[in-house]
Amino acid sequence: MNTILTELQHKLIVSCQAFPGSPLYGPDYLQKMAMCAIKGGAGGIRACWPDNIKAIRSITDLPIVGINKVGFDDPQSLDKVYITPTFESAAEVIEAGADILGMDSTPRGRTYDDINKLIEQIRKYYPEILIMADLSTVEEGLKAEEMGVDVVSTTLSGYTRSSLKSSLLEKSTYMDEAKLDNLIHEEPPDLDLLKALKKSVKIKINAEGRIWKVEQVIDAMKCGVDMVTVGAAITMPEKITSKFVNAINTVYPSD
Numbered sequence: 001m002n003t004i005l006t007e008l009q010h011k012l013i014v015s016c017q018a019f020p021g022s023p024l025y026g027p028d029y030l031q032k033m034a035m036c037a038i039k040g041g042a043g044g045i046r047a048c049w050p051d052n053i054k055a056i057r058s059i060t061d062l063p064i065v066g067i068n069k070v071g072f073d074d075p076q077s078l079d080k081v082y083i084t085p086t087f088e089s090a091a092e093v094i095e096a097g098a099d100i101l102g103m104d105s106t107p108r109g110r111t112y113d114d115i116n117k118l119i120e121q122i123r124k125y126y127p128e129i130l131i132m133a134d135l136s137t138v139e140e141g142l143k144a145e146e147m148g149v150d151v152v153s154t155t156l157s158g159y160t161r162s163s164l165k166s167s168l169l170e171k172s173t174y175m176d177e178a179k180l181d182n183l184i185h186e187e188p189p190d191l192d193l194l195k196a197l198k199k200s201v202k203i204k205i206n207a208e209g210r211i212w213k214v215e216q217v218i219d220a221m222k223c224g225v226d227m228v229t230v231g232a233a234i235t236m237p238e239k240i241t242s243k244f245v246n247a248i249n250t251v252y253p254s255d
């Protein structure tokens with residue numbers, strides 16, 4: 001029996017990711033980041049791209065959620081599927097040593113039937129792999145459960161057009177993508193989606209996305225989720241620094 005999900009029950013997964021342009025980009029840095037997270041008590045690691053997953057696999061037996069961002073731009077597009085969008089991208093992270101495959105399961109530019117076929121193909125070649133569906137709405141969660149995934153995750157809440165906060169929807173038509181991305185990041189985690197998923201699906205739920213405070217971890221857990229994933233608040237020093245800088249700027253805006 002696969003015990004990975006039992007191991008992750010009520011645990012913290014730390015997302016260790018860095019992208020081109022970040023001084024922490026590259027497997028050596030991300031491996032060290034994962035080591036720090038493990039020292040701090042993380043129950044699992046989320047990592048992107050095969051080289052990084054291999055580097056982290058070599059230092060731990062803890063569960064790894066592997067993703068493969070393809071055609072990824074920073075800022076991320078509201079309309080484009082970039083988290084493990086194809087069979088080939090999935091195969092790469094599974095073969096690199098991931099225990100759970102994280103994949104976008106939103107119907108953006110494709111149908112639920114396309115996603116189902118992709119999952120069937122992955123299951124055919126890798127019957128042991130667990131699948132975490134990164135999604136943004138309850139409907140997507142229900143569909144993902146029907147397709148037989150193992151975990152639903154709120155990863156993409158707020159980052160898709162159908163889940164974008166209404167006050168930001170209009171801004172998305174004229175605002176520069178980087179600015180919009182910053183505004184999205186200022187939003188709190190989507191507890192409403194967590195609660196709605198808890199009422200609607202029977203499979204495991206991972207709370208992920210914009211969790212910056214320990215209180216928010218408690219709130220998410222109180223929604224009845226099985227595990228919580230935190231990324232930027234732990235592993236992106238640039239973003240952490242700018243939060244502090246912005247705080248000063250609210251007091252002295254013109255300095």
Ligand SMILES: CC(=O)N[C@H](C=O)[C@@H](O)[C@H](O)[C@H](O)COP(=O)(O)O
Pocket residue numbers: 015017067076155156159208209210211229230231232233
């Ligand atoms: C939307 C998207 O592409 N999210 C990505 C998924 O892997 C990562 O950029 C996030 O850092 C991760 O989900 C953790 O979230 P947060 O960094 O907010 O704790």
